[in-house]
Amino acid sequence: MGTGYSIRRVERQDYEGVLQALSALTTVGSVSRTQFEETVDHWNHVKVSSEPEILQYHPYVVLHGEEVAATGMLFIERKLIHGCGLVGHIEDIAVSLHHQGKQLGRALIDHLTNLGLRHCYKVILDCDERNVRFYEKCGYSRAGVEMQRR
Template structure:
């Protein structure tokens, strides 16, 4: 008697822990830079301590020491990863305006950061000005000239994208440091602070 049983096809068992296509996509997005790494000065990079690197901010830096480093400078607040990502994505869609870079140690942990924000003007033939902001270096990394390298890198970015000058605000105690970075006193900073709820936009 012939066996007429229809052969069955083996059904592969999926591994629930295996990375999915979405995981790979998210990983790629997390490692996407805020702006082009071609704007990072090779000369500045070469002057960092051995094993250190300087690069544009990434989404993944939320878990890589970025916010703790900023806390050395000022109040940061309790920022969720979702809120961080929302702000990052806002800046990423305007990557000709926001340039935030980070310095990482030999373990790829963020230990320094700074930003230059490009302001577009009508004066000076539709000129652009780079506002250098939020320079911070982790306390256990100070004394390695990381702050100097960050300023130099941001100044390079501002010049490369077409700014006719870059400016910053600092305390009198830090004036000497910024003079060494090539800046000079040019006026007086004024501020008017407003009481308002933290922005989530």
């Protein structure tokens, strides 16, 4: 990452910055400060295993000084297959409009991927067809089709 940028877990005080960054990605809707703090507390609390202690949710922010420039999530799913294996899911990667074009998405993906591969036999994510090239540059390859029902 460029000068002045740093990365850390999301904290309770990141309310405005995280919601603003996410609004560059999709509909955030109505989220109060209390709801945000409760969600962050939940993310910081739930474990996928106790020995070794592995948290289930890994929400991160890229900061520029004290400003949230990007955010992204890795969460870990506990399975039976692959010898009670863990799978990492990367979700909701968003870069604030003021900080796009600075490879922050790439830095965030690399960080979350490395974190995931420490514990998981694979890390997966879903993306638009137009972002496949970007994720290939991050070391990912096509694995299947994402289907949804609303």
